[in-house]
Amino acid sequence: MANATHIGLEQVRQQLRQPRSQLKGRQVSDEARAELRTLIGLPPKDGHRRDLLIEHLHVLNDHFHGLFERHIVALAAEMRLPVVEVFEVASFYHHFEILKDSEAAPRITVRVCDSLSCSLAGSDSLLRQLQNDLLDVKVVPVPCLGRCEQAPAAQVGQQAVAHATVEMVAQRVAQDQTAPNPLPDAIRLDAYLQTGGYQLAQQVALGQRDVESVIQVLESSGLRGLGGAGFPAGRKWRIVRNQPGPRLMAVNIDEGEPGTFKDRTCLEADPHRFLEGVLIAASVVGCEAVYIYLRDEYHEARVLLTQELAALQANPPCALPRIELRRGAGAYICGEESAMIESIEGKRGEPRMRPPYIAEVGLFGRPTLEHNFETLFWVRELIEQGADSFSSHGRYDRKGLRRFSVSGRVRQPGVKLAPAGITLRELVDEYCGGMAEGHTLYAYLPGGASGGILPERLADVPLDFDTLQPHGCFIGSAAVMVLSQYDSAREAALNVMRFFAHESCGQCTPCRVGTDKAAQLMSAEVWDADTLQDLAQVMGDASICGLGQAAPNPIRCVLQYFPHEVGAA
Numbered sequence: 001m002a003n004a005t006h007i008g009l010e011q012v013r014q015q016l017r018q019p020r021s022q023l024k025g026r027q028v029s030d031e032a033r034a035e036l037r038t039l040i041g042l043p044p045k046d047g048h049r050r051d052l053l054i055e056h057l058h059v060l061n062d063h064f065h066g067l068f069e070r071h072i073v074a075l076a077a078e079m080r081l082p083v084v085e086v087f088e089v090a091s092f093y094h095h096f097e098i099l100k101d102s103e104a105a106p107r108i109t110v111r112v113c114d115s116l117s118c119s120l121a122g123s124d125s126l127l128r129q130l131q132n133d134l135l136d137v138k139v140v141p142v143p144c145l146g147r148c149e150q151a152p153a154a155q156v157g158q159q160a161v162a163h164a165t166v167e168m169v170a171q172r173v174a175q176d177q178t179a180p181n182p183l184p185d186a187i188r189l190d191a192y193l194q195t196g197g198y199q200l201a202q203q204v205a206l207g208q209r210d211v212e213s214v215i216q217v218l219e220s221s222g223l224r225g226l227g228g229a230g231f232p233a234g235r236k237w238r239i240v241r242n243q244p245g246p247r248l249m250a251v252n253i254d255e256g257e258p259g260t261f262k263d264r265t266c267l268e269a270d271p272h273r274f275l276e277g278v279l280i281a282a283s284v285v286g287c288e289a290v291y292i293y294l295r296d297e298y299h300e301a302r303v304l305l306t307q308e309l310a311a312l313q314a315n316p317p318c319a320l321p322r323i324e325l326r327r328g329a330g331a332y333i334c335g336e337e338s339a340m341i342e343s344i345e346g347k348r349g350e351p352r353m354r355p356p357y358i359a360e361v362g363l364f365g366r367p368t369l370e371h372n373f374e375t376l377f378w379v380r381e382l383i384e385q386g387a388d389s390f391s392s393h394g395r396y397d398r399k400g401l402r403r404f405s406v407s408g409r410v411r412q413p414g415v416k417l418a419p420a421g422i423t424l425r426e427l428v429d430e431y432c433g434g435m436a437e438g439h440t441l442y443a444y445l446p447g448g449a450s451g452g453i454l455p456e457r458l459a460d461v462p463l464d465f466d467t468l469q470p471h472g473c474f475i476g477s478a479a480v481m482v483l484s485q486y487d488s489a490r491e492a493a494l495n496v497m498r499f500f501a502h503e504s505c506g507q508c509t510p511c512r513v514g515t516d517k518a519a520q521l522m523s524a525e526v527w528d529a530d531t532l533q534d535l536a537q538v539m540g541d542a543s544i545c546g547l548g549q550a551a552p553n554p555i556r557c558v559l560q561y562f563p564h565e566v567g568a569a
Contacts, residue, residue, distance in 0.1 A: 026069075028070075028074045028076075029074070031070075032071055036074040037078075039060065039063055043078055043079075047080060048078060050079065050345075050346055051346040051364075053075075054093070055327065057075070057096055058296075058329065061095070064105055065106055065107070065108070065109070066098070066103075067090055067097065067098050068099050068103075068105075069098070069099070070101050072098070088348060089348055093328075093329030093330050094142070095296050096329055097109075107136060107137055108137045108138070108156065109139075110138065110140070110155070110169060111140055111145065112126055112139065112154045112164070113141075113143070114143070115143055115148075115259075115449075115495065115496075116445070116481055116496060117258070117259060117407040117408055117413075118148070118151040119495055123141075126152050129166045130154075130170075134169070142155075143258070143503060144257070144258040144259070145160070146260065146264050146295065146297055147160060147162060147264075148260075148407035148413070148481070149405070150163055151413075156169060158299040159180060180303070181299075183300055183307075184269070184300060186269055186304055187272065187273075188308065188311070189315070193317075197273075197276060198317035198318075200380055201280050202318045204280050204284060205283045205319060211284050214284050215234050215284065216387075217234075217382055217386065217387050218234030218237065218387075219232065219234030219235065221382050222390075224375075224465060225371065226378075226403075226478075227335070227375070228335075228476040228546075230475075233371070233375055237281065237285050239359050240287075241285045243360060246289075247285060247288065247366060248291070248362065248363045248364065249285070249287035249289070249321075249368065249371070250291050250293065250337070250341060250368055250369070251290065251371055252340055252370065252371065253298070253372075254295045254328050254332075256331075256335050256503075257332075257448035257449060257450065257476065257479055258481075258496060259405055259407055259445065260405050260477045260479040261415065262415045262478070263374055264298050264301055265405075270377075272308060274373060274377045275308070275309070276380050277376030277377055277379035278290055278323070279320065279321075280383070287321055289323075289324070290324070291324050291326055291344050291363065292325045293334070293344055296327055296328045305325060309323060331505070333503060333545075334349040336545050337358055337370045338352035339351045339352075341362055344363060348505070350507045353544065358370055372477075378390075393420065394419045395419045395420070397421070398420040398421025398462055398467070401418070402418060402419075402422075402478050403415050403417050403478065404416045404418060404478045404480050405479045406480045407480070407482070408482035409435055409439040409441075409486075409487070410432040410434070410435060411432060411433035411435065411436050412431075414432075416432065420463075421462040421463065421467070423459060423462055423463060424446065424459040424461070435482070435484065436484070439485065439486065441456045441459060441482065441483075441484065442456055442484050443455050443456060443483040443492070443561075444459065444481065445554075446473050446474075446475055446476075447468070447474050447479060448477060450474075450476060450496075450500075450547075451474050451475065451550075451553065452468070452472050452473030452474070452557040453493060453554055453558060454468075454471060455562065463475055463480070472553065472556055490527075490558050490562060490566050493555060494519065496554050497518050497555070498519050501515035503547065504516075504548065508542070508548065510541075510542040510543045510548055511539060511545075511551070514551070515539070515548070515551050517535060518535055518551070521535070526566065527559070527567060532555050532559065533555075535552070537552075539551055539552050540552050
């Protein structure tokens with residue numbers, strides 16, 4: 001009897017070890033599976049890669065203008081994942097619209113930016129008119145589209161509309177959506193090679209350029225990460241290089257900070273200068289694979305980069321690491337480095353607790369070099385010209401050059417390459433043609449939505465790392481938004497707080513609840529200053545990542561510098 005019992009238990013164990021013949025719960029239909037396989041192909045011999053889940057969701061979403069439940073179930077079956085896990089990932093990202101099988105997908109979705117620069121340019125009125133006029137399409141407000149210099153910005157399907165009007169959007173809606181916008185007039189591979197392109201990458205790869213000398217140039221130049229955190233680039237290369245292999249690299253082009261568009265502008269102008277920086281960094285640090293994470297709103301840039309990557313891989317100047325281009329899905333939080341890594345792995349883009357740091361345990365558990373686009377864009381020029389050339393620029397004892405994304409009430413918005421340490425007043429007068437006609441400077445945001453708000457009387461503070469902190473602000477990614485006498489600092493702060501509330505990943509309570517509660521309190525005619533200060537303290541102290549930690553900056557700045565706007569003492 002004991003032996004029979006043992007045999008019976010062993011049979012149960014064997015059954016439990018065997019994969020299920022089908023998923024529990026709702027079963028996939030043959031029709032849905034066939035539709036899915038037409039788009040993503042048959043499963044490879046070893047199964048679909050788990051980290052490609054979001055890429056497969058994009059394929060379905062693009063084709064059907066939404067994610068139908070039947071296709072989510074089919075995708076879960078094909079990838080051998082629980083259906084709930086696929087739903088959880090799909091529901092996290094704003095650009096995925098989950099639909100019941102009985103629903104009709106929108107013919108097209110029109111997105112109108114409601115972030116600060118576009119709001120100043122009248123996007124609220126544009127949104128209302130489009131919602132009234134375009135009854136046969138879906139029209140929705142969205143956070144920053146990364147086209148602040150083209151405000152108000154809109155997107156029809158995946159096609160960008162700059163300086164949008166009702167007529168322009170309606171005309172684009174009426175056009176054939178398979179006829180894309182023209183690609184940016186970028187420097188292509190042949191032209192880049194003619195100017196000495198990739199010679200430096202080749203020298204580094206072949207050992208003709210000493211690795212230590214390359215790192216020393218970066219350290220001597222003072223180049224820092226230009227995505228917001230400002231960590232010294234050379235030191236980061238050295239740290240990751242000293243970690244055990246295999247090492248990986250992740251590139252952040254998810255620039256979702258309201259007011260920021262420098263990465264898109266540079267990518268659309270000179271993609272191979274960036275790619276050469278990628279190859280040099282990968283070679284020096286010893287990264288065997290590179291993952292480039294590009295925000296979904298940059299459709300034209302994605303098409304361009306895809307084409308130029310293919311051209312580079314077809315005619316490589318040296319041995320290339322594996323390079324994969326990954327597509328964001330409308331989540332600002334994925335600009336945070338660990339959230340981006342989670343997204344690249346095909347998961348919800350929720351920030352990780354640290355330590356361990358991603359330099360030690362990053363992508364797929366491996367040491368990872370993470371960089372912002374612009375940092376890598378500088379690499380070739382710095383190494384060719386030397387550290388002294390870069391550090392010879394600067395004002396007020398600051399060193400280097402910075403690209404500022406300038407938008408708002410200036411005559412000539414755009415990306416401005418200027419000396420580090422330049423003041424806001426100098427930046428506007430010397431690089432932006434002055435204030436827009438009829439406008440005078442009232443206030444400015446020096447570092448995007450999270451960088452705080454300063455009054456006109458502090459427009460002579462140098463704009464650089466470490467210079468703005470004494471005033472309760474920071475430079476971040478150098479996204480400068482300029483306000484005039486017709487604008488309100490409290491309304492600007494409320495706009496960015498609503499943005500934070502919308503974009504909080506929800507993982508931690510201080511950020512999830514705090515940003516929403518702050519927006520409610522900031523909507524009152526008279527601000528409850530004590531409660532807002534307490535809320536700001538808790539959010540800053542207890543939030544997991546930089547979103548919740550920096551979200552209180554606009555509150556503190558308005559209370560300190562613009563108390564007359566909120567009835568505060």
